[in-house]
Amino acid sequence: MFRRRIAAALLLVVLPLAAACEDATPKYSLHGVMLQMDWETKQVERNLGSPSTALSSLESLKRWGTDPAFERHLARSSFQGDPAEFRNLHKLFLQRLDASLMAARANDPARVASTYAPLRMSCELCHAKFQPKPR
């Protein structure tokens, strides 16, 4: 009798918790997003002469580049440095990405190529300040 009540009470706690977990968006880290971005960036680099192919990778880069994992990263206790600076560098990256996207949409290989180096540089600007250094 008593045991059954405990079991019922446990269910009352566990079921809503399980339901909440199922609804929650997966909380993958910025690290996982970076691996995707790295892959897409390599595809762009490989297709600088072919804007229509580069375009689909640039669009994926935009999806990953606007992922909420960027903001979640700032909330981590391990985050060091200035969140405003991180957001500025994130914005710079997105601006340069938009320049490459426009060039690819305009089917302009010369402009896709000339906007690539500044885009790549914006990755490094953020890493120089915010990517944990290997010890």
Ligand code: HEC
């Ligand atoms: C606004 C900041 C920011 C921008 C912009 C940014 N990164 Fe990162 N990147 C990070 C941080 C922070 C880490 C470390 C994440 C971690 O390990 O938790 C990281 C890690 C990485 C890693 C290392 C993954 C590993 O195996 O440890 C790669 C590769 C990477 N980024 C690629 C890129 C590329 C390519 C771009 C540009 C297209 C880019 N990143 C733009 C902040 C940024």
